Amino acid sequence: MLNDRAQILLKTLVERYISDGQPVGSRALQQFSGLEISPATIRNVMVDLEEMGLVSSPHTSAGRVPTALGYRLFIDTLLVVQPLDSAHVQQLKYQLHPDNPSRLMMQASNLLSELTHFAGVVATPRRPTITVRQIEFLRLSEKRVLLIIVMPDGEVENRVLATDKDYDQSQLTEAGNFLNQHYAGCAFQDISLRIQNELHQLRHDMT
Numbered sequence: 001m002l003n004d005r006a007q008i009l010l011k012t013l014v015e016r017y018i019s020d021g022q023p024v025g026s027r028a029l030q031q032f033s034g035l036e037i038s039p040a041t042i043r044n045v046m047v048d049l050e051e052m053g054l055v056s057s058p059h060t061s062a063g064r065v066p067t068a069l070g071y072r073l074f075i076d077t078l079l080v081v082q083p084l085d086s087a088h089v090q091q092l093k094y095q096l097h098p099d100n101p102s103r104l105m106m107q108a109s110n111l112l113s114e115l116t117h118f119a120g121v122v123a124t125p126r127r128p129t130i131t132v133r134q135i136e137f138l139r140l141s142e143k144r145v146l147l148i149i150v151m152p153d154g155e156v157e158n159r160v161l162a163t164d165k166d167y168d169q170s171q172l173t174e175a176g177n178f179l180n181q182h183y184a185g186c187a188f189q190d191i192s193l194r195i196q197n198e199l200h201q202l203r204h205d206m207t
Contacts, residue, residue: 002073005035005037005045006045006048006049007077007078008033008034008035009029009033009035009042009045009046009049010049010054010055010066010070010073010074010078011074011078012024012029012032012033013029013055013064013065013066013070014066014070014071014074014078015032016028016029016032017065017066022063023057023058023062023063023064023065024063024064024065025062025063025064026039026040026042026043026046027039028063029042029046030042046064049064049070050064052069053067053069053070054066054067054069054070054073055067055070129187129188129189130149130151130157130187130188130189131151131152131185131186131187131188132149132150132151132179132183132184132185132186132187132188132191133150133151133152133184133185134149134150134180134184135147135148135149135150135176135179135180135183136148136150136176137167137172137173137175137176138169138172139167139168139169139172140160142166143162143163143164143165143166144160144161144162144163145160145161145163145167145172146158146159146160146161147159147160147161149188152185179191
């Protein structure tokens with residue numbers, strides 16, 4: 001169990017490290033913590049926190065950085081979350097547009113960072129299946145192709161493919177048109193399986 005002084009110093013260290021991205025020294029902790037204690041006393045507390053696995057000391061610096069355990073303690077017990085005022089609530093309603101999932105993710109991440117003053121990371125649940133509305137191929141370079149998958153809700157997923165041979169853009173466009181004509185509305189996994197089965201059948205018919 002951390003005493004009040006150790007909690008304040010750990011909270012200050014995590015906040016300064018998130019803000020500056022640099023190991024935090026005892027003098028910085030003295031300046032920003034609001035505690036009237038000496039740097040030597042702070043160093044002693046840091047030694048205790050390090051022994052508890054909450055902070056670590058990089059070899060190249062006299063300062064310390066939070067560990068994963070330190071971050072977890074900060075989030076669970078030290079982070080103070082204030083309710084949003086009405087102005088921020090209106091800002092959220094105005095800027096977040098659910099009709100564009102890709103743009104919604106970017107806006108949500110930016111707003112989260114703006115409201116918390118920390119780095120904002122927003123992730124969607126992993127899709128069990130990907131249903132295809134449209135497929136497009138773009139030539140990036142020799143033997144590298146960008147696969148663009150447009151889903152029914154308008155979300156776009158990009159994948160870089162390595163190919164066995166070089167294809168020009170007209171060939172890639174023709175392939176995309178063929179897939180859209182025959183497989184639009186199908187799950188991506190089903191498309192791959194059906195193509196494999198059709199190729200197998202074609203080889204069988206040719207022998």
